[in-house]
Amino acid sequence: xxxxxxxxxxxxxxxxxxxxxxxxxxxxxxxxxxxxxxxxxxxxxxxxxxxxxxxxxxxxxxxxxxxxxxxxxxxxxxxxxxxxxxxxxxxxxxxxxxxxxxxxxxxxxxxxxxxxxxxxxxxxxxxxxxxxxxxxxxxxxxxxxxxxxxxxxxxxxxxxxxxxxxxxxxxxxxxxxxxxxxxxxxxxxxxxxxxxxxxxxxxxxxxxxxxxxxxxxxxxxxxxxxxxxxxxxxxxxxxxxxxxxxxxxxxxxxxxxxxxxxxxxxxxxxxxxxxxxxxxxxxxxxxxxxxxxxxxxxxxxxxxxxxxxxxxxxxxxxxxxxxxxxxxxxxxxxxxxxx
Numbered sequence: 001x002x003x004x005x006x007x008x009x010x011x012x013x014x015x016x017x018x019x020x021x022x023x024x025x026x027x028x029x030x031x032x033x034x035x036x037x038x039x040x041x042x043x044x045x046x047x048x049x050x051x052x053x054x055x056x057x058x059x060x061x062x063x064x065x066x067x068x069x070x071x072x073x074x075x076x077x078x079x080x081x082x083x084x085x086x087x088x089x090x091x092x093x094x095x096x097x098x099x100x101x102x103x104x105x106x107x108x109x110x111x112x113x114x115x116x117x118x119x120x121x122x123x124x125x126x127x128x129x130x131x132x133x134x135x136x137x138x139x140x141x142x143x144x145x146x147x148x149x150x151x152x153x154x155x156x157x158x159x160x161x162x163x164x165x166x167x168x169x170x171x172x173x174x175x176x177x178x179x180x181x182x183x184x185x186x187x188x189x190x191x192x193x194x195x196x197x198x199x200x201x202x203x204x205x206x207x208x209x210x211x212x213x214x215x216x217x218x219x220x221x222x223x224x225x226x227x228x229x230x231x232x233x234x235x236x237x238x239x240x241x242x243x244x245x246x247x248x249x250x251x252x253x254x255x256x257x258x259x260x261x262x263x264x265x266x267x268x269x270x271x272x273x274x275x276x277x278x279x280x281x282x283x284x285x286x287x288x289x290x291x292x293x294x295x296x297x298x299x300x301x302x303x304x305x306x307x308x309x310x311x312x313x314x315x316x317x318x319x320x321x322x323x324x325x326x327x328x329x330x331x332x333x334x335x336x337x338x339x
Contacts, residue, residue: 004273005052005167008044009225009244009266011257012036012056014200016063016232017077026062026076033061034085037102038092044264045096051267052167053099055225057241058117058175058200061085061104064232069318070115070141078105078115082128090126097124099167101223103174103198106133110153113315114141119172119198121163130163132172136180139319145311160186168193168221168272175199178224179210181217188218188288193275197224200232202239216251219279219287221270228262249275250285305332 014033020026037056044054062077079085085104093100099121106118117140121130135144143150143159151159160183162171171192177183178197187195195214201207215222224245230237242260246268247253254268279288306329316322333339 004269004271006049006267007053007055007221007223007246007270008051008264009223009246009255009257010037010040010044010054010056011226011228011242011244011261011263011266012040012060013229013262014057014060014063014227014232016059016066016230018063018066018068018073020076023076030061030077030085034088037061038088040262040264041089041092041096041100044267045098049267050096051098053101053196053223053270055196055223056089056100056102056198057225057227058103058119058198059232060102060198060200060227064200065105065140066233066235070316071113073105074107074113074115078107080108081106081118081120081131086120086122086128090122090128093122093124094126099123099165099170101172101196101198101225106131111146111150111315114145116141116143117174119174119196121170121172121196123165129165130161130170130172132161132174134174134177135159135183136177138176139322141311141316144306144308145316147308148312157190160190162187162190162192164191167270168275170194170196172196172198173214175201176207178214178222179207181214184214184218184220188220192218192220193272194221194223194270197222199224200227200241202231202234202241203243208243208245211245212247212251212253215247215249217287219249219275221249221275222247223270225266228260249278303336305329305336305338307332 017026065073103119106116116133119132123129169191171187227241240260244266246255255266257266310325
């Protein structure tokens with residue numbers, strides 16, 4: 001039996017470094033963002049109901065790239081995992097004996113000239129035990145850009161990673177990718193019981209609905225931590241975050257904070273035994289039991305919209321290079337009769 005345990009969302013402000021002139025100018029602000037995160041973790045662990053796992057927002061340490069060209073953003077704000085940004089979080093994980101989920105813009109020497117929007121999980125020993133690189137992106141690089149090479153190197157298990165821990169089987173999804181059903185589905189199919197969701201989003205009804213739908217349809221817990229204050233893409237600071245949320249495997253919200261202020265108040269008990277019992281039930285409430293996988297497999301295999309491997313030979317140098325790719329995707333939508 002797995003005892004229930006507490007999860008807490010760390011809802012914090014993030015100082016965006018997109019306007020910094022260099023890596024040296026950006027680093028003190030990045031370091032201050034990391035210090036804010038560590039202080040919030042310390043606060044969350046100070047009370048009687050100490051969590052076993054905390055989740056930090058997307059873009060928490062650097063903000064969003066905004067108008068930065070890709071090479072400039074890599075030079076200014078992207079770091080390896082583990083590395084200088086994660087080390088204080090790794091130290092906090094050891095100090096408090098807990099798991100820390102977060103997100104940052106990552107570089108990897110295996111893939112020079114590229115960066116990734118990466119979710120990561122640190123265990124109580126201070127080790128990084130999971131990295132998920134966001135696949136569905138609007139203007140960021142993606143593993144899908146060079147899918148053939150990426151999957152050949154990392155395998156599907158590394159492309160859709162799930163880590164088995166004493167808390168349960170954990171996966172991660174960043175921000176708007178929660179609205180792509182296939183991502184959560186793939187992670188569930190690989191065994192995920194808990195999905196951590198670092199996010200950086202304004203108030204969007206579709207996004208809020210997606211959080212509940214992904215949890216219920218896949219019978220997973222969803223722990224969604226949003227930024228407080230302005231979101232990363234709000235240059236004038238008018239679009240605000242907030243609304244961190246924890247949802248159980250039936251779609252019930254266990255904890256929620258509509259406030260846009262910094263907070264560690266979104267916290268709840270996670271009962272993995274209850275989830276496992278529900279997944280093992282033959283009742284109508286078991287959403288996984290009667291899924292007819294075979295009916296959909298052929299349809300998926302015959303449709304390709306956004307073409308893969310468009311930057312297989314060389315990394316994308318700028319978002320202007322996306323224009324012909326989007327034209328191809330639009331033409332594919334038309335050819336399938338979807339539009």
